[in-house]
Amino acid sequence: MPAFSAEEYERRVENVRAALRERGCDAAVITQPENICYLSGFWTPGYHVFQALVVPARKPPFLVVRNIEVDNVAEKSWIARHHAIDNLDRALDIFAEAMKAEGVDSGTIVMEVDGARQAITRLDLLSELLPNVTWAPDANLVDPFRACKSxxxxxxxxxxxxxxxxxxxxxxxxxxxxxxxxxxxxxxxxxxxxxxxxxxxxxxxxxxxxxxxxxxxxxxxxxxxxxxxxxxxxxxxxxxxxxxxxxxxxxxxxxxxxxxxxxxxxxxxxxxxxxxxxxxxxxxxxxxxxxxxxxxxxxxxxxxxxxxxxxxxxxxxxxxxxxxxxxxxxxxxxxxxxxxxxxxxxxxxxxxxxxxxxxxxxxxxxxxxxxxxxxxxxxxx
Incomplete structure (x- = not known):
């Protein structure tokens, strides 16, 4: 079961949504495992492959995870909505398909990147797969909310x-x-x-x-x-x-x-x-x-x-x-x-x-x- 109440997770997600609206952005793609866990409850030791939590400014959040991690979504995450990556060779393609299916495939989207995992996200490839998105690379959207603990x-x-x-x-x-x-x-x-x-x-x-x-x-x-x-x-x-x-x-x-x-x-x-x-x-x-x-x-x-x-x-x-x-x-x-x-x-x-x-x-x-x-x-x- 999730580590915290749904109310606490909802408060955390709403903080991110408010920050997105203040910046004039339409969504955020969260890739750091700590921040995915903080916002959703989902975690796995297998974060060395692509995974993401997408937080739209005005739509429900959803996860994109490897197919063998779906059981962990059910066990640990308060966010049930997810898309499974069934072929790691096509991870970014499947991610783009999920974004389109959720109607989060245009506008300005914050992409959380850091030095250790930027090679996984490959903004150059995502720009080809989602041509109507303006990517705003950012590594500091969620972190400030984690500073003070509940x-x-x-x-x-x-x-x-x-x-x-x-x-x-x-x-x-x-x-x-x-x-x-x-x-x-x-x-x-x-x-x-x-x-x-x-x-x-x-x-x-x-x-x-x-x-x-x-x-x-x-x-x-x-x-x-x-x-x-x-x-x-x-x-x-x-x-x-x-x-x-x-x-x-x-x-x-x-x-x-x-x-x-x-x-x-x-x-x-x-x-x-x-x-x-x-x-x-x-x-x-x-x-x-x-x-x-x-x-x-x-x-x-x-x-x-x-x-x-x-x-x-x-x-x-x-x-x-x-x-x-x-x-x-x-x-x-x-x-x-x-x-x-x-x-x-x-x-x-x-x-x-x-x-x-x-x-x-x-x-x-x-x-x-x-x-x-x-x-x-x-x-x-």
Missing amino acids: DGEIAYIRAAVAMAEAALLAGARSLRDARTDSDVAAAVHGELARAGSEFTGSPPYIVAGAASARTHALHARRPIGDRDHVWMEVSASVERYHGAVSRIAGRDLTGEARRHFAASAAAVQAMLAAMRPGVTAGEVDAAGRAAVDRLGLSHLWRNRAAYSLGLSFPPGLGEGHIIDLKPNDPRVLRPGMVFHLIPILKVPGLGAVGCTETVRVTPDGAERLGALPLDALDAEA
Whole structure:
């Protein structure tokens, strides 16, 4: 069944329709899997082939999907109207036929495109197939509406954070017997599967020792020394909504590891204290960096402070293209925004050390969506 009520989906679609009418456009073709899911509820891991949600400004929306995905439309989408692609060699031809059958084959139509999938949509071919359409390429029609999450979306994110925290604890406990970082990763993945997490936009990053300082390094059967720490950045997904959290864990964490972790945790606390509606993204970023700078460690924090978190499909986890927190960013925070705070320190010879949290902006400030203490983990966690 769809993840949200028909009323919530209808509100989302009407927001897009109003934006189309304001622009003087007749329809939108939505191709990003996140935005198709956001507006219709339909999703599939098979988004590597052409699929689209068409939202006319004044007619009912409809889906154009691969024929073997029709069952997923029935199960997940509140929009039942659909056209099936029964021959991938003719995907765009069939899409054009569907547009004609629905009477959406003229006027100005927004085509949602992005760098990863533009080759699928091929506006040059569509211009031949639908000669009465003026295409208006756009990648920012739906995204602004996704920035602020509803109570239902927050509930899914909160559930995902709880799964991610349980997986972190499972990873820490595995250190009693684990020989390599792959052993720890097995415990993390196992807990995520037991909890029912869907596949995530980005994999868990479970890396032992100094190798964790390499961005996006993954487990690779690295031996874990008695005083090594293991970097664990874990996400989980519920109805495609993600929660993410990070900690370090070890059997006997060194003083250096704990000192750097405390700096990261202080940055999280400073950003939480600074977050509230009306504050700029840059101000929150500055609050976190000031906490780390007071400890003389600011040179080790090279990444942005946070990115928007919610709906995602591989190859990405976050919604940083919608809003993120970085130095001097003038964009203003609003209630319902959700961020993954990521003050990760990359310490030469030691590795990645950090405390990261998924938080939401409330009308009065900010709220952590998890319950795990802001502490490093040991094998008895």
